[in-house]
Amino acid sequence: MELNAVTLLLALTNLVAGLALGVFLRKRLVEGNQKNIELQGRQIIENSISEAEQIKKEAILQAKEEAFQIKQEADRELKASRQELKDDQRRLNRKFDEIQREFQILEEKQASLKYREEQLETNEEDVAAKKQQLESLVDEQRYKLEKIAGIDREEAKVQLMQSIESEARMDCAKRLLRIENEMKMEADRKGKNILALAIARYAGDYVADKTVSMVPLPNEEMKGRIIGREGRNIRAIEAATGIDIIIDDTPEAVILSGFNPIRREVARLALEQLISDGRIHPARIEEVVQKVAEDLEVGIRESGEQATFDVGAHGMHVDLINLIGRLKYRTSYGQNILQHSLEVAFLCGVMAAELGLDVKKAKRAGLLHDIGKAVDHEVEGSHAIIGRDLAKKYGEADDIVYAIGAHHEDQPPKSVLDVLVQSADALSGARPGARKEMLQSYVKRLEDLENIANGFAGVDKSYAIQAGRDLRIIVDSQKVKDEEAALLSRDIAKAIEEQLTYPGQIRVTVIRETRAVEYAK
Template sequence: MDSTTLILVALGGLIIGFIVAKIMEKGRASKTISNAKKEANAILKEANLEGENVKKDKILQAKEKFLELKAEHEKVIINKDKKIAEAEKRTRDKESQVSNELAKNRKLNEQLDRKIKDVAHREEFFNKKQEELDKLHSNQVQQLEVISGLSAEDAKSQLMESLKETAKTDAMAYLQTTLEEAKLTAQQEARKIVINTIQRIGTEEAVENCVSVFNLESDDVKGRIIGREGRNIRAIEAATGVEIIVDDTPEAIILSCFDSVRREIARLSLHKLVTDGRIHPARIEEIVRKTEKQIEQEIVEIGKRTVIDLGIHGLHPELIKAVGRMKYRSSYGQNLLQHSREVAKLCGVMAAELGLNPKLAKRAGLLHDIGKVPNTEAEVETPHAILGMQWAEKYGEKPDVCNAIGAHHDEIEMKTLISPIIQVCDAISGARPGARRQVLDSYIQRLKDLEEIAFAFNGVQKAYAIQAGRELRVIVESEKVSDDKAAQLSFEISQKIQTDMTYPGQVKVTVIRETRSVNVAK
């Protein structure tokens, strides 16, 4: 075979091989496609099964949730039904109780009607008896007049003369008659006019330190403060012990009291009442009680600020409270807290110059007059320096401080170098021109003595000296003091004041007795 034939044969073989290869490749492709279709069908079938399962699960969950919500709803309905049944039961019980109460009230009304009729019959019977007694009495009086040869008035006069020392009620009437006769004499009246004039002049300086001006937004508020027939202003004065002066001064009223604490309580209480707008006796008493607690807290805060400002540490709480109370006390017209702060600063400077302990000197200087602050107990006749030393010892102060307090007026011997420093600084503070006024201090002491005399009697609940000491208002406990006893108590207090005290002019003693009945409506 030639080369051409070989080439042709080779080409033919190649073509045949190519065709065979294509045929085989096509068979494999169709087989792959068939397998892929089978797998796809299987996946779809599996997916459908899973979807059906998920659908069934969700349906079951929805049914369970529905049953759960239904059960909860039924519980709520049952609880509501139960509450409604309980409310209905309570209502039926209340209705039954009201019916029983109404029946009781009807029975009580019937009993009351019977008792009223019985009382009317008894009253008629007693009236008849009284008429008979009056006739018998008049007959007996006529017979006694015939027997004794005296008229009824003459016998009564002789009886009053013989019993006026023992019968206090008749003695008061006799004393009143004597006073009326004495007033008729011109000389006695002239003396009273002169004494009252001296008294008004003598209290001029005291008034500057014993009054506070309470400013108002308008004069319309004055009428609300006074109240219907003056009940509000009387309630304020009774609760605080402060005299309230309402005059023609525009947009202002005056609070008068020698005690600065009571005056401040009245001022703050009025401010709260006017701001709130509700002014009536019950509200007044409530506000005054709250204000008293507020003042007590403020006193403690003033004491704390004072000791912090002066750099004094470790002071007993009771002594801190006493320092705070100094703000509302005066000594010879000088504010006690300002005086004590001034003495403390002077003591600190002087002690530092002498090489002594300035903190200890400040401490003693601040506390040197705590004996002038009234204690919660009754005041005793002890010099204020000794009383202050006793308090300092009681509350754990050092011996040097206690000795300086007790010796600053030479009541005891000075044992430390701080003691003369306290004495000198106290004199420096009080010796400044205009620092002190003897008249004001004696005036305040006189008012305190007036109140103490009232408290010495049994049954006295409160006592307030007002109108610059010209009136003593005493509030008594209605359970312990009767109306007759109140008149007698007024007389006895006036006699005690007249015997034990020296004062200009007159002192009017007013005894107030009131009865309160309190019930609670539920």
């Protein structure tokens, strides 16, 4: 449409231009051949009008064509839209039919559920009535049974539970005895071979230290010099060392008393040096004590280095090495802890080699297992837990740290290394002559063992033998059966573990004897 208007405008413009040109020519040729001019002007005007008419017709035809095409395109789009609407209507009709069918099904299900609920309520009422009838019958029968048996329900329940418990314990004891017999042969053989080999391949030296040290004197006059004027020398020694000096009627000797073994050793070495030098006065005492303490620290470090070298525990923290050296002056039940630690390390190494484990790691754990005893008088808690925290602080491996904390079962063992350290510690402490204890505590421990055993039903006599390492128990054959003997030994062993503290381990043996006696007349 815009193209037709432009074309028409162009034709009109040409027409106006032609008219103007005719007027111009007419004016120019007024003086010429007016007739020719008029003819030419008329011809030009006619040509312009004819051309304009032609252009106008072409524009109208083109506009009609475009209008027809637009109408056809609009008809096609309208037809497509109507078809799409028809398709949507058909889909909606189908969906509506499906929804109607589903709604009908739901109504049917709802009616069915309602019918079932009514039936269920009816059945529940029937069940409740029958349950009440059954309870009445049960009560009636229970009353008749109690009357016939002569005991009530609770007593019958107690007797039944006792009977079941007795049978269960009997079956448990039989199974336990069978399992133990099956497992003991191979385990005992291998365990005994490893322990015997470890003991045979290692022999340790034992040093018995106490809380007192004795210093010999060259003569009785030296006691007076040690005391000094108005006791100033002995007070200076006690103040510098923290150790009590006892001067009594013991000929040519003084006694040093103190619980700290390192301070006691410093006092002993300083006093020997002062006696040898002969110059005993407060200033000299402080000087000698300081020098001896420094020398002893060097000796402690050297002892720790030597111990780690003997075991092959390289790369250990220097503070741990110093703590190992301090164990040289620490004892437990009269056993030197450094010697004990070295022995445990070697025993762990021997057993680890037999089991195919890491020998170096086992030795390292054995050497460090009692490291907590180097500071247990300074820190509260079990020496196993103290040692575990020290080893963790100074960068030891996690499995070694755990083995140190578990060697007295302050925490449950989790690996073979934990059990190895426990076994080696028990071997070193339980060896005859390795440890000492006071007579009173020894006798008290034996009495406690026998009293614990005598407290169990069916025990006739009990004997603690082999320095309390073996507890023999004789039971009444009428009260304890063969199957119950295994349970009795286990219960007594558990009671000993819970109530007593003892080095090593204690074997509990239950003996049941059956005798048949007949007289010949």
